[in-house]
Amino acid sequence: MFITSNAYAQAAPAATAATGPFGLSGNLTSFLPIILMFVVLYFLMIRPQMKRQKEQKAMMDALGKGDEVVTVGGMLGKITKVADGYIALEIANGTEVLVQKGAVTTLLPKGTIKTVL
Numbered sequence: 001m002f003i004t005s006n007a008y009a010q011a012a013p014a015a016t017a018a019t020g021p022f023g024l025s026g027n028l029t030s031f032l033p034i035i036l037m038f039v040v041l042y043f044l045m046i047r048p049q050m051k052r053q054k055e056q057k058a059m060m061d062a063l064g065k066g067d068e069v070v071t072v073g074g075m076l077g078k079i080t081k082v083a084d085g086y087i088a089l090e091i092a093n094g095t096e097v098l099v100q101k102g103a104v105t106t107l108l109p110k111g112t113i114k115t116v117l
Contacts, residue, residue: 060101063087068113070106071099076113 063069067079069089077089080096087104088096 059107060104063101063104063107066110068108068110069104070108071103072105073103075099076108076116078113 063079063082065079065082068076069079069087070076071089075089075091075097077091077097079087080090081088085102086098086100088098090096
């Protein structure tokens with residue numbers, strides 16, 4: 001025989017308007033850290049990436065005959081022909097390779113290839 005007592009529910013307290021700092025409602029205050037994280041994410045990751053993409057596109061549009069470049073695969077060469085999506089690179093005397101413009105990573109100053117070799 002167990003001795004137990006009855007449990008009765010208590011009445012709910014009266015609803016009050018919860019306000020956070022600066023008089024903001026409780027719901028908005030709870031989302032404030034998430035909003036701040038997205039703002040920080042934009043300025044630290046998204047904006048610099050967009051700037052790099054813009055610079056890369058400007059460099060690819062400015063490629064011309066005689067420019068010395070480095071490709072994604074690490075090949076150094078001088079541009080001999082420029083087409084819409086492709087360029088011809090002279091990687092050795094009399095040896096040309098066709099590569100996509102998107103494969104160019106770096107535009108080198110003139111005369112760099114002679115100093116490397």
